[in-house]
Amino acid sequence: MRELALHLLDIAENxxxxxxxxxxxxxxxxxQNDRLKMVVQDDGKGMDAETLATITDPFxxxxxxxxxxxxxxxxxxxxxxxxxxxxIESASGKGTRxxxxxxxxxxxxxxxxxxxxxxxxxxxxxxxxxxxxKYQVNTETFEFDDEPIKEHLxxxxxxxxxxxxxxxxxxxxxxxxxxxxxxx
Amino acid sequence: xxxxxxxxxxxxIREEALKKRDAxxxxxxxxxxxxxxxxxxxxxxxxxxxxxxxFIENEKLSDIVVRQTGNIGWDSHEPIVQVIIGEVEKVTYGxxxxxxxxxxxxxxxxxxxxxxxxVIEA
Numbered sequence: 408m409r410e411l412a413l414h415l416l417d418i419a420e421n422x423x424x425x426x427x428x429x430x431x432x433x434x435x436x437x438x439q440n441d442r443l444k445m446v447v448q449d450d451g452k453g454m455d456a457e458t459l460a461t462i463t464d465p466f467x468x469x470x471x472x473x474x475x476x477x478x479x480x481x482x483x484x485x486x487x488x489x490x491x492x493x494x495i496e497s498a499s500g501k502g503t504r505x506x507x508x509x510x511x512x513x514x515x516x517x518x519x520x521x522x523x524x525x526x527x528x529x530x531x532x533x534x535x536x537x538x539x540x541k542y543q544v545n546t547e548t549f550e551f552d553d554e555p556i557k558e559h560l561x562x563x564x565x566x567x568x569x570x571x572x573x574x575x576x577x578x579x580x581x582x583x584x585x586x587x588x589x590x591x
Numbered sequence: 592x593x594x595x596x597x598x599x600x601x602x603x604i605r606e607e608a609l610k611k612r613d614a615x616x617x618x619x620x621x622x623x624x625x626x627x628x629x630x631x632x633x634x635x636x637x638x639x640x641x642x643x644x645x646f647i648e649n650e651k652l653s654d655i656v657v658r659q660t661g662n663i664g665w666d667s668h669e670p671i672v673q674v675i676i677g678e679v680e681k682v683t684y685g686x687x688x689x690x691x692x693x694x695x696x697x698x699x700x701x702x703x704x705x706x707x708x709x710v711i712e713a
Contacts, residue, residue, distance in 0.1 A: 408633055417632050424661050478629040524641050531644060532627065532659030559601040560608075566657040569604040571648040 408481070410520025411445060411509075416528060417478040418447045418505050423533050425451025425503065430529075431539040434522065436511060438545055438587060442491075443511040443519070450502040459497050482507055489513035511591070518590050523578045526551070530574060531565050542582055549581035611653050621655045621700055624681075626671035628662030634669035635688065642689030643672075646696050655700060668711050674699055685711040 427449035435444045483493035490510040497503040540551040625640045668685030675681040
């Protein structure tokens with residue numbers, strides 16, 4: 408995966424698999440301090456201390472269909488190669504918080520990639536989850552909460568064409584409005 | 592630069608969608624499921640899903656539910672797309688690029704004809 412937005416999608420998929428009802432995603436570009444941080448916080452089933460201790464080991468996964476899970480360990484390695492880190496806080500029954508940080512200007516840092524596409528995939532593909540998304544560049548923020556949209560649609564599916572246009576344009580405008588001109 | 596999206600927009604969208612639904616009556620619900628596990632994502636499943644959503648948006652196709660799911664268990668065939676139309680058994684397609692996804696939408700989801708060359712299980 409050569410895009411941070413794809414890793415974000417991968418982490419959020421873990422949150423969905425953990426039965427989360429509420430998932431909050433944050434992407435923060437702090438240009439002054441040269442940091443890029445991404446956070447995924449959920450209220451899913453969480454992990455006990457033993458599982459948590461081994462989660463960044465590439466040969467551990469809670470999935471039963473396949474034995475090797477590579478998403479988190481690969482992202483951790485990528486962050487550490489860019490003067491960054493990956494931290495996971497979790498407790499059984501209480502949810503999980505994954506935080507990953509990079510030196511923003513590091514030559515090996517993956518590009519942020521297509522955040523709109525990642526958020527659309529999550530919002531449309533898993534409508535049972537309450538999604539919140541925050542994108543911050545220095546002190547400017549764009550926040551998205553899908554709950555008011557779902558309330559006003561009163562049961563009209565999110566995959567209706569007009570709804571797709573509405574959500575896509577909302578995300579595109581909000582992100583483009585504060586996105587820095589240069590990736591690095 | 593920020594086009595303000597209003598509650599009014601949503602109300603209008605809702606009314607239009609409901610009008611269309613009434614006109615159609617029970618046409619048999621169409622569902623498209625895209626596998627979005629780690630392997631699927633790495634193989635390009637997000638862009639496949641994007642192509643599906645773009646096609647629905649551009650062609651204004653109503654009554655299609657698009658879902659994602661975790662690992663389906665066909666790693667070597669990712670990205671995987673499954674199509675369910677009404678009560679008919681689901682059809683599983685493998686190695687679905689954005690281009691193939693559009694073909695499946697046109698021929699199977701809209702046209703009702705399974706695209707045999709990409710089927711891995713039906």
